[in-house]
Amino acid sequence: MQHFNFEYPYLLLFLFAFIAVDIFFKPKEHSFYIPNILTHIAPLKQKNLLKYIIKYTILSTFLLSLASPIFTKEIVDKQNHALDIVLSLDTSGSMSLNGFNELDYNQSRWSVVSDVASDFIKRRSKDRIGLVIFGDKSAIASPLSYDINTSLDTINKIDIGLVGKSTALIDSLVSASSLLKNSLSSSKLIILLSDGDDTASKISPEIALKLLAKYHIKVYTIAIGESNNNLLELIASKSHAKSYVANNKKDLSSIYKEISSLEADTHMFSKKRVVEHLYTYPLLVSLLFLLLFLHMQRKSEKI
Amino acid sequence: MYQYLKESSLAPLLIQAQKNVFSFFSGDNTTLFKGSGSDFMELREYVTGDDIKHIDWIISSKMDKPYVKIFHEEKEHNILFVPLLSASLNFGVKKLKFDTLKETLALLGFSCIKQQDPFESYSYTQTLQHTTKRTKDVVYLREMLEEIEKTPLLEKSVAYKNLANALFKRVQSPSIIFLIGDFLNAENLNTSLLAVKHEVIVILIRDRFEEEPSTLGEINITDPQTLENATVNLDKKAALKIKTKQLKDDTKLLAKLQKDGIRYLKIYTDDVVYEKLFTFMSHR
Numbered sequence: 029m030q031h032f033n034f035e036y037p038y039l040l041l042f043l044f045a046f047i048a049v050d051i052f053f054k055p056k057e058h059s060f061y062i063p064n065i066l067t068h069i070a071p072l073k074q075k076n077l078l079k080y081i082i083k084y085t086i087l088s089t090f091l092l093s094l095a096s097p098i099f100t101k102e103i104v105d106k107q108n109h110a111l112d113i114v115l116s117l118d119t120s121g122s123m124s125l126n127g128f129n130e131l132d133y134n135q136s137r138w139s140v141v142s143d144v145a146s147d148f149i150k151r152r153s154k155d156r157i158g159l160v161i162f163g164d165k166s167a168i169a170s171p172l173s174y175d176i177n178t179s180l181d182t183i184n185k186i187d188i189g190l191v192g193k194s195t196a197l198i199d200s201l202v203s204a205s206s207l208l209k210n211s212l213s214s215s216k217l218i219i220l221l222s223d224g225d226d227t228a229s230k231i232s233p234e235i236a237l238k239l240l241a242k243y244h245i246k247v248y249t250i251a252i253g254e255s256n257n258n259l260l261e262l263i264a265s266k267s268h269a270k271s272y273v274a275n276n277k278k279d280l281s282s283i284y285k286e287i288s289s290l291e292a293d294t295h296m297f298s299k300k301r302v303v304e305h306l307y308t309y310p311l312l313v314s315l316l317f318l319l320l321f322l323h324m325q326r327k328s329e330k331i
Numbered sequence: 332m333y334q335y336l337k338e339s340s341l342a343p344l345l346i347q348a349q350k351n352v353f354s355f356f357s358g359d360n361t362t363l364f365k366g367s368g369s370d371f372m373e374l375r376e377y378v379t380g381d382d383i384k385h386i387d388w389i390i391s392s393k394m395d396k397p398y399v400k401i402f403h404e405e406k407e408h409n410i411l412f413v414p415l416l417s418a419s420l421n422f423g424v425k426k427l428k429f430d431t432l433k434e435t436l437a438l439l440g441f442s443c444i445k446q447q448d449p450f451e452s453y454s455y456t457q458t459l460q461h462t463t464k465r466t467k468d469v470v471y472l473r474e475m476l477e478e479i480e481k482t483p484l485l486e487k488s489v490a491y492k493n494l495a496n497a498l499f500k501r502v503q504s505p506s507i508i509f510l511i512g513d514f515l516n517a518e519n520l521n522t523s524l525l526a527v528k529h530e531v532i533v534i535l536i537r538d539r540f541e542e543e544p545s546t547l548g549e550i551n552i553t554d555p556q557t558l559e560n561a562t563v564n565l566d567k568k569a570a571l572k573i574k575t576k577q578l579k580d581d582t583k584l585l586a587k588l589q590k591d592g593i594r595y596l597k598i599y600t601d602d603v604v605y606e607k608l609f610t611f612m613s614h615r
Contacts, residue, residue: 057551057562058551059551059552059553059560060550060551060552060553061421061422061552061553061554061555062422062540062552062553062554062555063418063419063422063513063515063541063554063555063556064419064515064516064541064554064573064577065544065552065554065563065565065573066552066554066557066559066561066563067516067554068569068572068573068576069563069564069565069569069572069573070563071561071562071563072549072561072562072563072564076562327548328548328549328564
């Protein structure tokens with residue numbers, strides 16, 4: 029998107045003022061009584077016209093540059109950290125249970141989660157996505173990145189029990205926070221997905237919550253199945269986000285969609301207006317004509 | 332001595348002229364008219380300024396008018412000043428041509444008074460205007476100059492064509508006629524007949540700018556004769572054009588004057604007028 033306009037277009041109205049002055053307030057010209065000259069040389073006309081044109085060129089270009097013409101380009105800044113999202117995914121042993129997908133009961137919870145997370149990543153192409161998984165301990169699977177393909181690839185390669193069978197839920201929050209702490213984005217999210225209680229964390233929830241508050245991180249929590257989700261609700265409410273419960277694949281994808289829409293529009297399209305000031309060009313023309321005018325004036329008054 | 336100057340704006344001019352005349356002009360002017368002996372005598376009506384010692388009481392009582400005896404050896408001439416008053420006189424780079432004209436007239440007038448020659452004056456633009464009657468009195472010189480000074484110059488132009496004719500008809504007795512003016516565009520001046528009867532002396536009052544204009548660049552000019560106003564570019568080319576034209580005109584005019592046996596003198600506004608006049612009058 030490119031368009032051209034003036035910052036102060038009303039300044040162009042001064043041209044009319046100049047024209048009015050030119051018409052109504054003629055300068056008093058000094059005249060000399062000199063006999064016997066007008067009969068010999070023809071009066072000037074052509075040169076005055078040229079001077080007149082040059083005078084108005086100077087004036088109009090000068091006013092044009094005063095009105096500050098600008099060329100606005102609107103570009104979407106990819107480097108702007110629109111949203112930084114860390115998906116914190118549970119890869120504990122319980123994720124291997126089947127029956128979460130109502131259409132295909134042979135599908136394990138993990139494969140459903142990885143499918144839905146992949147969809148989510150694809151939808152958030154303008155945001156930076158990071159991946160954290162947790163089992164006995166938590167691990168960073170992928171740092172914050174715009175590279176969707178790598179993120180999708182990483183999700184595909186993750187398997188249940190990669191970092192142990194238990195659930196280090198709080199530790200994963202801390203890992204995710206460490207990913208987000210240096211982020212410049214105005215909005216930092218963690219989407220925490222788990223199907224069980226914390227069983228392996230070495231860090232207390234209070235410390236984790238303090239960290240989240242310190243770095244202004246929102247944590248959307250998704251509990252899978254009939255697990256104890258008090259902790260998840262607490263985390264979500266303390267970080268000013270929401271907590272969800274997903275009982276099947278449909279629920280899960282709708283939850284992801286909801287989160288996506290909640291955080292969508294405000295930062296999704298971070299547009300930047302690049303303004304190019306063009307006043308230098310008319311100003312240059314004005315100055316050049318001014319020099320020409322002065323030269324002509326000097327030449328005409330030269331004795 | 333300077334009583335005649337009372338309340339005159341021309342006082343500085345007249346004083347200077349008087350001083351110049353009475354301290355520098357010496358001896359008689361040479362003239363074409365020659366006296367024919369000391370024994371010859373003529374009787375003439377008294378005019379103001381004549382020496383009262385010359386009044387012949389017998390004739391005066393007979394005629395009931397004062398008459399004076401004139402000896403020719405006194406070489407009394409009839410002097411006629413004819414200032415040609417045109418608007419172009421109102422110009423001059425440092426001094427107006429008009430002022431130079433007045434100074435010239437004052438100097439000539441005082442010379443007349445000093446040599447006891449009566450003078451008379453007519454001013455001329457389109458027609459001949461009698462401004463001073465025949466006199467030797469310094470008061471009339473002042474009056475003549477004041478009259479000239481009062482004359483409005485703007486829009487006036489001299490009809491050179493009729494000048495000689497009008498003078499020829501008006502002036503009866505042989506006289507020395509001084510034509511004083513700037514003689515710009517005077518190609519119609521025809522003095523051949525006038526020069527036969529009278530001794531004509533032409534004094535051209537000029538400013539150097541008119542003959543050699545400086546390049547002033549773009550300048551707004553009003554012509555004093557037509558009041559036409561225009562901006563012109565007075566560059567080298569235009570200056571050269573004017574110079575050439577003026578030179579051509581002058582060459583033609585002066586050749587004509589020379590042919591008619593008329594003496595002429597060119598006085599520029601930056602000249603010392605009395606020196607020029609003195610040199611001119613004492614050499615033939």
